[in-house]
Amino acid sequence: MNQCHPYQSLLEDLLAGTITAADGDALQAHCSECNECAEILDLHERLLALGAEIPAPDQDTLDDRRERILEQTMAHRRAAGPAAPERPRFWSDLAQLWQQHPAAAMLATAAVLLVVVFAGRWSVKPSSFDDDLLLQAVQHQAAQQAGLAEYWDAPFSFTNVSVRQRPTGQLALSFDVSRHIDLQTHQNSALAKEVLLHAILEPSSLGSRMGAMDVSAQIEDRRLQDALVLTMHHDPSLTVRLNALSSLARYPYDGQVQDALLTTLSNDQEVQMRLLALDQLGRQHVGLETIRSALGEEALRSDPAILQRVSAMNASSTLSDEF
Amino acid sequence: MHFSDHDLIDEILAGSHAAFERLIKRHEEHVYRIGYSYARQVEGALDISQNVFLKVHDRLGSYDRRSAFRTWLTRVAQNESVNWLRSQQRHTGHEELTPGNMPSYQPVQESAVLHQENKRLLLDEVHRLNPRQSQALTLRYFENMALREIAAVLGCSENQVKSILFRGMQKLRQRLPHQNHWDQELES
Numbered sequence: 001m002n003q004c005h006p007y008q009s010l011l012e013d014l015l016a017g018t019i020t021a022a023d024g025d026a027l028q029a030h031c032s033e034c035n036e037c038a039e040i041l042d043l044h045e046r047l048l049a050l051g052a053e054i055p056a057p058d059q060d061t062l063d064d065r066r067e068r069i070l071e072q073t074m075a076h077r078r079a080a081g082p083a084a085p086e087r088p089r090f091w092s093d094l095a096q097l098w099q100q101h102p103a104a105a106m107l108a109t110a111a112v113l114l115v116v117v118f119a120g121r122w123s124v125k126p127s128s129f130d131d132d133l134l135l136q137a138v139q140h141q142a143a144q145q146a147g148l149a150e151y152w153d154a155p156f157s158f159t160n161v162s163v164r165q166r167p168t169g170q171l172a173l174s175f176d177v178s179r180h181i182d183l184q185t186h187q188n189s190a191l192a193k194e195v196l197l198h199a200i201l202e203p204s205s206l207g208s209r210m211g212a213m214d215v216s217a218q219i220e221d222r223r224l225q226d227a228l229v230l231t232m233h234h235d236p237s238l239t240v241r242l243n244a245l246s247s248l249a250r251y252p253y254d255g256q257v258q259d260a261l262l263t264t265l266s267n268d269q270e271v272q273m274r275l276l277a278l279d280q281l282g283r284q285h286v287g288l289e290t291i292r293s294a295l296g297e298e299a300l301r302s303d304p305a306i307l308q309r310v311s312a313m314n315a316s317s318t319l320s321d322e323f
Numbered sequence: 324m325h326f327s328d329h330d331l332i333d334e335i336l337a338g339s340h341a342a343f344e345r346l347i348k349r350h351e352e353h354v355y356r357i358g359y360s361y362a363r364q365v366e367g368a369l370d371i372s373q374n375v376f377l378k379v380h381d382r383l384g385s386y387d388r389r390s391a392f393r394t395w396l397t398r399v400a401q402n403e404s405v406n407w408l409r410s411q412q413r414h415t416g417h418e419e420l421t422p423g424n425m426p427s428y429q430p431v432q433e434s435a436v437l438h439q440e441n442k443r444l445l446l447d448e449v450h451r452l453n454p455r456q457s458q459a460l461t462l463r464y465f466e467n468m469a470l471r472e473i474a475a476v477l478g479c480s481e482n483q484v485k486s487i488l489f490r491g492m493q494k495l496r497q498r499l500p501h502q503n504h505w506d507q508e509l510e511s
Contacts, residue, residue, distance in 0.1 A: 011492075012488070012489045015489055016481075016488060017470065018470060018485075039496045040492050043492055043495055043499070047449075047463075050442060050445065050446065051464040051467060054356055054359050054360070055365060057352075061369065062351060065372065066351065069347060070343065073340070073343065230326075234326060259337060260337070267333075
């Protein structure tokens with residue numbers, strides 16, 4: 001087919017998937033008389049059919065491959081430098097325990113089941129046997145959670161979450177997981193932490209998100225800490241980010257939190273976020289060189305409020321002299 | 324809360340495995356389909372996907388974010404697929420198909436076998452095109468990518484992609500016997 005072929009541009013549109021219906025009809029009609037165009041149309045249809053035939057991979061196989069990738073990258077990181085926090089693998093650990101110490105595993109499993117059953121009975125008044133089972137399943141699942149990856153894969157989706165504080169360390173939880181649940185439980189229970197996590201990351205409203213963060217600030221938990229860091233870095237609302245940053249004061253001298261604060265110092269465009277991060281880092285005696293490096297020379301020069309705060313942090317006023 | 328690819332990358336670079344797992348889940352099917360279009364078998368496609376994500380993890384620091392992450396990932400996946408194909412040819416001693424050693428199109432009794440063979444030949448020919456034509460056709464037909472996305476992966480304009488697709492099809496038409504020829508063989 002030479003460049004002058006009148007239907008070349010229509011064929012190009014067809015192959016690119018941008019042809020209009022009218023042009024498509026015109027091209028079809030032309031193909032009944034033109035062998036060259038008919039052959040290209042035929043190839044186009046055969047390739048479309050081939051693309052549609054690609055078999056979807058089995059989900060278990062994908063999960064297995066993903067696990068292998070994560071294991072390899074973790075091993076690589078461990079070999080390359082300081083150990084990244086490991087995500088405990090509940091099922092593989094339990095299987096290993098069964099193989100190595102079956103008696104101990106039996107006792108541990110029985111203890112876990114007893115705790116789950118009694119915790120369910122103590123903290124709620126289920127309306128029916130099915131509801132009791134549902135809550136036990138939610139509590140059991142919450143007890144297994146170790147990292148944010150499990151949060152993303154959680155079989156239960158929590159909506160309309162709200163958390164209210166009650167005396168003596170109790171929390172009133174209210175949420176929907178296929179049915180609405182209201183219950184009171186201790187703030188350190190796995191379920192309380194699970195619900196808080198959902199309230200922070202998938203909030204029903206700004207108010208519930210803020211409330212959950214305030215409560216989280218009183219509980220030490222690695223997953224809640226991760227959730228607060230994610231919120232501090234990525235939440236679109238400045239108010240929520242500020243609140244997450246304040247809540248992280250719960251984890252002073254924690255390397256990961258300090259790194260997260262330095263990231264905020266470096267990446268967040270809001271001066272209020274930077275000032276608050278500076279205050280927290282200052283209270284934790286993070287070195288001025290580290291802070292200055294995270295801020296960058298430009299921020300120090302261009303923002304008088306930040307320069308003033310950094311200068312105030314430097315008791316010997318060395319930085320003030322430099323700028 | 325929605326995390327963009329770039330949000331997740333920030334977290335991965337800060338040491339989060341959960342974020343990397345999330346990123347893999349988001350894109351694994353896309354990468355698998357690219358791998359499958361080259362490997363033409365599930366195990367091969369999964370091997371390619373695994374290698375792609377390991378490379379992505381290693382090289383994430385060098386991703387400059389000027390293009391969308393999916394665009395960058397697609398390039399990595401296509402390069403890895405081509406490397407995988409080459410390594411398979413080395414291991415199995417496959418000769419690259421040339422006009423001289425192409426199998427002849429003899430009619431066979433089993434129409435299903437012939438049909439499969441025709442598909443295999445078509446895919447072989449797609450991968451024998453020059454790299455840009457082969458990439459463009461793979462992304463268009465096996466990844467169902469939009470013209471704009473293909474242009475981003477190839478680093479050219481949308482009009483150039485149209486032209487690349489068209490020229491690739493013309494080459495395929497010249498190299499492959501037309502379907503009618505096979506249909507006639509099936510009928511005879």
